[in-house]
Amino acid sequence: MKPSLILKTATRLLVSLILVFSVYLLLRGHNAPGGGFAGALVAATGFAMYAMAEGAASVRQALRVGPSRLIVAGIFLVIATGLVPMFWQMPFLTGKWWQISLFNNMEITLGTPFFFDLGVYAIVLGAILTLILALEDKMEES
Amino acid sequence: MTPKARSRTTDRLARxxxxxxxxxxxxxxARIPALAAGKTWRFSLDWAPSLGIHLSFxxxxxxxxxxxxxxxxxxFVTLYAVTYLHGHSQTGRFFFFLHAFMISMLGLVCADNAICLFVFWEMTTLFSFLLIGxxxxxxxxxxxxxQALLxxxxxxxxxxxxFLLMEQAAGTFEIxxxxxxxxxxxxxxxxLPILVLIFxxxxxxxxxxxxxxxxxxxMAAPAPVSAFLHSATMVKGGIYLLARLHPVLGGTTPWMATLVIVGAVTAIFGAVxxxxxxxxxxxxAYTTLTGLGIMTLLLGGETHPSLVAAMTFLLVHALYKSALFLAAGIVDHQTGTRDIRDLGGLMRPMPFTAAAVFAACLSMAGFPLFFGFIGKEIMYQGTLAEAMMPELATFAAVFANGFMTAVAGILMMQAFIHKNTTVSGPVKEAGLSMWIGPLVLGATGIVFGIVPDMVGTWLICPAVHAFHPSEEHIQxxxxxxxNPPLxxxxxxxxxxxxxxxxRRPAIKGIAAIFRTLPADATGIYEYLLDxxxxxxxxxxxxxxxxSLHRYLYVICAFFVFLAGFSYLRGGAVALPALWSNTPLPAADLGMLMLxxxxxxxxxxxxxxVLLAICALGIMGAGIAMIFLRSGAPDLALTQLLVETLTVIIVAVILLRLPGLQKSGNTGFLxxxxxxxxxxxxxxxxxxxxxIEPGGPPNDSLTRFFEENSYVAAHGRNIVNVILVDFRGFDTMGEIIVVAAAALAGVALIRNRKETP
Structure with missing residues (x-):
């Protein structure tokens, strides 16, 4: 089945917006609705659309790394953020926070939970994409 | 990188x-002198202190x-394996397994907490499984x-x-x-139950x-793995455990009798x-059984000579067995066969390997000047000093050693000295990195044999002293x-x-005896597995x-049956008023429900199908709206996203999968x-x-999170703070499940057989 021209054009416009939105959700998650899981679902929706319009190969090319590597990287990141507080004699996975000054005297509070959330994002996105791309491959074969 | 360059880099990394x-x-x-003076080190990290579980060593x-x-x-095994596996496509994996296996074994022999020991014990099992396969x-x-894994x-x-029972009896997990x-x-x-389970x-x-x-x-494993597994790791784990627990459980009649009898039977069986x-x-491999049997029967002893003999023989065995397995791997690698009937005259083309094999074999046979001789002398001293059944132990040791001597003779003569023409083509010696290991290990057997007292003072005595403190000294x-041992x-x-x-009539006789046995252990194992x-x-x-339909049907029917049954048994329950406890205006809720x-x-x-999928999505969106209106925006967002994604995935599969367009005709019934x-x-x-909420909801948790979310975790979104911080460990478990499910799903999708 050939994807329609409408789908292709709409996808091109929408996917970038969806992906930006997913990063936005990831970043605001700590203080407002959103977070790694929701962000990853949005990103997966974007990639799934892209896969429907352009095929699995294009998604793989856009991702640059295989989705299963995303899963592995996410697991490593989550475990690593858990280990960080142990250097300060705190139990595994304790939140460790830093105040970071940026330009213009802006200050943000950055902590290990953010990286934990990033790991969640990578794992969930990787997991969904692994499945969707495998299904797409199967469809394209038959 | 070219494949060749890559393989060279891999080799270098592996080395x-x-x-x-x-x-x-x-x-x-470097610790040996301090140990010989009686010093020990202990090191402990909390793991689950409330359960008495520590990472203590x-x-x-x-x-x-x-x-x-x-x-x-x-x-030496690592060095050897680099050459042995040269050009193999999965070298990296191999070395990861090998070192992980080694580290697990090290953890096993250093652990003081029984649960910690158990974890390392299982890790050796797991990595030996990966290495054998x-x-x-x-x-x-x-x-x-x-088979090894099971x-x-x-x-x-x-x-x-x-170990759990021992904790009941002793009140501690620390050995x-x-x-x-x-x-x-x-x-x-x-x-008694503890003893049976430990055994x-x-x-x-x-x-x-x-x-x-x-x-x-x-032995299906690559040669370096076999060498490692038979000489130093894995099988020595059980021996180590018996030695370590000797002061805790040893010295009783059931302990001594079981070890002597089982050890003797194993030794004789392996030798024959x-x-x-x-x-x-x-x-x-079978001579390893003999060695392990002898160690077991010596550990059944209670006197100092038996236990010293056990540790000495363990060292003897480790040295010659590792050398011989590595050498067997070299022979296989260079000639392409391991069948002793096809081998012969390898001494001339492979002088270094031959030297290593001779040193190891003579140690195994227990010829004077070799460490094996010392080991055997002390072994007989030990078996004669057994507290129970010294006659059986001595007989088994002499019998098994006699066979080992003959086997050593066959190994040396048949493969290396006798001429044989079956091996075709010129055979070359392997590279230095391969024969250096067996040669050094074999030579160590000679050096130790010449200065046995030093080995005894620095290595054996501290080891025995750790589980059998005694003033006695074995010269x-x-x-x-x-004397009798001589x-x-x-x-x-x-x-x-x-x-x-x-040997020929002896082998024939043995084969005849084995044929009369009604069953063998492998047969029983296969029968059980079948x-x-x-x-x-x-x-x-x-x-x-x-049939997915039937699965769903069974699950749903059981749900209704079990839940209904428990409610009926529980008696009457009061239904709350339908519209109580809803923060939504009735009109909104009514619209959404419609x-x-x-x-x-x-x-x-x-x-x-397409319409059904879309309607399914609308249903989900409606539920999400209810969440949203009830003050749970995070839940609503996630619900909405999951619904969207579900619709997309279902659309990808259902709409394009041939043959799923129409559901089959089902009867009216x-x-x-x-x-x-x-x-x-x-x-x-x-x-x-x-009925489940039953009464006003308990909001103590809500209050706790409301008060602490920003103060302790710098976040205003309570749901997210709970997920990534307060209950981060749960989330970690969940996402790892998600990852595993995705990988398993992919395996299912890729391997699905095409139906014509």
């Missing part, structure tokens, strides 16, 4: 990893003795790996139970703290009769079987004068030579017949039954949701 065992070896060796004579053997042999494309490897894994479970209360444990009613663990690991059969099959084998690695020397040695060597000369498979297939055929109901009806009655079940499940679910 560099040999620094790990080397450093550990040197670090352990004890470095005493016994553990360092094992550490030295494991790392020393591990170093390394050539996973061969069926024999897979089978051998599974046998030693079952033993590991027995061990876990034994070093069990020693002072050993008397209480031995008089405890649980002593199950140790005997499966150390391949004692009747659990011996996995070890000869494990080894003689008839023709595969180099099989011969060596290790080349010549003690004419006479027994003479008997052994004579027996060995006679057996070697009459049985498990049959039961599983029977069960699958009934419960999981492949939307959901229309969508649900559309799903059920629509003839088009079936449809009616489905409808009844669906309505019942819906009613049951509604009913449960209505």
């Amino acid at each position: 560099a990893t040999s620094i790990l065992p080397l450093i550990l070896f040197l670090a352990a060796a 004890l470095f005493d004579g016994l553990s360092v003795f094992f550490v030295l053997i494991v790392t020393g042999i591990g170093f 390394f050539d996973h494309e061969k069926e024999a490897s897979r089978k051998a790996a599974r 046998v030693t894994g079952a033993g590991g479970l027995a061990l876990l139970v034994a 070093s703290r069990m020693v002072p209360v050993a008397g209480d444990i031995k008089n405890h009613t649980l002593y 199950l663990g140790a005997f499966t690991k150390s391949a004692q009769f009747p659990f011996h059969f996995w070890l000869p099959n494990a 079987t080894a003689l008839g084998q023709t595969d180099l690695k099989k011969i060596l 290790m020397a080349l010549y003690h004068g004419i 006479l027994l040695s003479a008997v052994t060597i004579t027996t060995g030579c006679l057996l070697y000369l009459w 049985g498990v498979g049959k039961v599983a297939r029977f069960q699958t055929r009934i419960i999981q017949n492949g 939307l959901i109901a229309v969508a649900a009806i559309t799903v059920v009655f629509s003839r088009s 079936k449809t009616a039954m489905n409808a009844v079940l669906a309505v019942t499940v819906g009613l049951m679910m509604t009913f449960m949701l209505l």
Whole structure:
């Protein structure tokens, strides 16, 4: 089945917006609705659309790394953020926070939970994409 | 990078990893003087302190003795494996497994907490499984790996139970703290169950009769793995455990009798079987059984000489067995065969390997000047000093050693000295990195044989002292004068030579005896495994017949039945008023519910798949709206996203999968039954949701998170703070499940057989 021209054009416009939105959700998650899981679902929706319009190969090319590597990287990141507080004699996975000054005297509070959330994002996105791309491959074969 | 350059880089990296065992070896060796003076080190990290589980490690004579053997042999095995596996596509994986295996073994011999020991014990099982099955494309490897895993894994479970019972009896998991209360444990009613379970663990690991059969099959592993597994790791785990627990459980009649009898049977069985084998690695594997049997029977002793003998022989065995297995690998690598009938005259083309084999074989046969001779002398001294059944122990030792001498003769003469023309083409010596290991290990056997007293003072005595403190000193020397051990040695060597000369009739006789046996252990194992498979297939055929519809039907029916049953038994429940506790205005809720109901009806009655999918999505969106209006924006967002994604995935699969467009025709009765079940499940679910909250919700948790979310975790979104911070460990478990599910799903999708 050939994807329609409408789908292709709409996808091109929408996917970038969806992906930006997913990063936005990831970043605001700590203080407002959103977070790694929701962000990853949005990103997966974007990639799934892209896969429907352009095929699995294009998604793989856009991702640059295989989705299963995303899963592995996410697991490593989550475990690593858990280990960080142990250097300060705190139990595994304790939140460790830093105040970071940026330009213009802006200050943000950055902590290990953010990286934990990033790991969640990578794992969930990787997991969904692994499945969707495998299904797409199967469809394209038959 | 070209493949060749890549393989060179891999080799270099792999060779560099040999620094790990080397450093550990040197670090352990540096501790020897302090250990000999009686010093020990203890190091502990909390793991689950409320359960008495700590990551605690004890470095005493016994553990360092094992550490030295494991790392020393591990170093040469690593070097050797680089060349042995040169050009293999999965070298990286191999070295990861190998070092992980080594580290697990080191953890096993250093752990003081029983649970910690158990974890490392299981890790050696797991990594030995991966290493034995390394050539996973061969069926024999897979089978051998599974066999090793099942046998030693079952033993590991027995061990876990034994440790739990020991904690009941002793009140602690720390083995070093069990020693002072050993008397209480031995008089405890649980002593016998503990002993049986410990023996199950140790005997499966150390391949004692009747659990011996996995070890000869494990030779399907690459040669360096076999060398490591047979000499230093894995099988020595059980021996280590028996030694470590000797002061806690040892010295009683059941302990001594079991170890002596099982050890003797294993030793004799291994020795007799080894003689008839023709595969180099099989011969060596059966002689390992003999070695392990002798160690077990010596550990059944209670006197100082027996225990010293056990540790001495362990070192002797580790040295010659690692050298011989590595050499067998070289022979296989260079000639392409391991069949001793096809080999011959390898001494001339392979002088270094031959030298290593001769040194190791002579040590195995126990010729004077070799460390094996010292080991055998002290072994006889030990068996004669056994507290129980010294006659049986001595007989088994002499008998087994006689056979080992003959086997050593066959190995040397047949493969290396006798001429044979079957091996075609010129045979070349292997590279330095391969023969250096066996040569050094073989030579160590000679050096140790010349200065036995130093070995005794620095290595053996601290090791024995750690589990059997005694003032007695065992003099290790080349010549003690004419005494019973020396006479027994003479008997052994004579027996060995006679057996070697009459090996053909002896092998025939043994084969005849084995044929008369009604069953062998491998047969029983296969029978049991087959049985498990049959039961599983029977069960699958009934419960999981492949129809998704039936699975859903069974699950839903059980849900209704069980939930309904428990409510009926619980008596009358008051239904709360339907509209209480809803923060939503009735009009909003009514609208949303109408939307959901229309969508649900559309799903059920629509003839088009696409319409049904869209309606399903609308249903989900409606529910999300209810969440949103009830003040749970996070939940609503996630629900909405999951719905969207579900619709997309279902659309990807269902709309494009051929043959799924139309549902099959179902009869009226079936449809009616489905409808009844669906309505019942819906009613049951509604009913449960209505009555379960039962009373005003408890908001103490909500208040806690409201108060602490920003103060402690710098976040205003409570849901997210709970997920990534307060209950981060749960989330971690969940996402790892998500990852595993995705990988398993992909495996299913990729391997789905195309139906024509």
